[in-house]
Amino acid sequence: MALIEITNLTKIYNTKTVPVYAVQNINMQISKNEFTAIVGPSGSGKTTLLNLIGGLDEFNEGKIVLDGIDISKLKENQLVSFRLKKIGFVFQAYNLIPVFTAKENVEFIMLLQGVSKAEREHRAVELLKDVGLEIKINTHPSQLSGGEQQRVAVARALASRPAFVLADEPTANLDSTSAESLLDLMEELNEKNAMTFIFSTHDPRVMKRARRIITLLDGKIDVNHMKS
């Protein structure tokens, strides 16, 4: 069974005036352990599709089944809990909590899950070690570089032991060294920990690393290419 099953997915904006099909009749499946990039020009619907898969936005037609659960049937609170347990998010602008240290940012997700303090602290330190930030666990985001902040964001995304990670243009704000380093990290996590990554991107470096590329054009899948 696929980890993500999308059937006839359509999202329309401005339905009361001129309908804009942000995503139109999308059908796709993503299996566990995939390292997939959703690509396409601006306005092609990459972020919208990622938001729909992440349960952050409502769709008009179709069905999304994540890890065997039809998310359209979940109520608001159930959907929040589902996101907390099953999905890790990495955003373009890192979006760490500025008043928390790196460790506290990673711990926070586990706090929301109700994990005990001792376990939270242990796991947060382990995750930060995994992303190469063991010496900066008590550093605030403002004192970290963009690449370091994005590494903390990856550690945060993994803290909840999600089924998959959605990363919306994760390298867009990074210099090439940081971007390559982050991609190395994600690739390693994918290979060693069998973590599924789905990116939206127009960064050629990400496309180069991705093993599958889904190209969107005007909200529709133009190309769905699995590298050999």
Place this chain on the structure above:
Amino acid sequence: MLIALSWKNIWRNKKRSSIVIIALTFGLWGGLLSGAIMMGMGESVVNTAINRDLSHIQMHKPNYQSEKDVREFIANGPEIVIELKKIKNIKSVSGRTLIEGMAASPASTFGVKIIGVNPMDAETTTSISNQLIQGSYKELSKKNRIIIGEKLAKRLNLKLRSKVILSFEGIKESIVYNSCRVVGIFKTESTQFDEMNVFVNQKDLFRILDTEPIIHEIAIRLNSKKNIPEILNILKAKYKNLSIQSWEEIAPEIAFLSTSMENFTYLFVAIILFALIFGITNTMLMSIIDRIHEFGVLIAVGMKRIKIFTMVILETIFLSVTGGLMGMIIAFLTINYLSKVGIDLSIISASMESFGVGTMLYPMLPFSMYVALSIMIVLAANIAAIYPALKAIHIQPAEAIRTY
């Protein structure tokens, strides 16, 4: 961690939070200090009235208060005074012979209340002996001596050693007269009292009225105001045929003034807090708008809206309580200092005296008010937080992340 996050969040924009905290601090400080001055004034009116003439409890023959008739005296009054002195928690007792009469001097005549006292008992029950500005209280023990107020002395053009003629209705004859020499002039906090009351030795009155010792009013001073209910119960059970009243029943207007001052203080502080609610709401709203993107992210990663709501409420409470606490601490220190050194209001002594208040004012605020105020601040913070918190929980994560 949610508490830590909320606390840290309010310091993200130090300038904005500091402005609200300073507004709260000074708003409450001003409100509490004004309240303490009002309550100090109320307390001063009560205490001066109790010290000057009311005392804590008074006993009369039931009809006396309405009739004011010299014949409406307490049966066995002198014996009752002796009995009362033996009751625990009664500090002192003064039996008074009261007669409505006229005081005449060569210059003028004025209606007065003649208060016949046992000078020794009166000295321990009221403060008149300490409020003489001329003369000696001890001389009241001698025959045909009188102590008058400064205002009456001016009205009748009397000085120390002047003679004054008292005329009043006797028990047996229609009108009796007595010539007294002024041995003391007192000045209390109330010019009205000073004008309308004179003190004589009650032995002189018994002699002129040609009567056995008669007492119309027994003034009782207790060790503490707290003992009033207990002693009232004892006396009411023991002297069922007498009217026994606390100072609050005798002078309800003074009791009302004292209670009103406390209520006004609550009202005053409530108005200040009400005004501050809008400031706090505005600040929190700005804070929410600044963080829409962040709230979107928090909801996206799995923070439930109820937790977002709680976080905003906590932030508002922390902000308000910090300002409130600082305001209360500064107010407490100021009031504590002023309650010891007092505020000298002699510059407006005339208006203070007509109000029955001394020129030295000692602000006071009961501890219960600080407790009540803490609750009011938390309540105000909750009210102020509701709108921003609702705004925060209605954020749509996808839109917030995409748009802001």
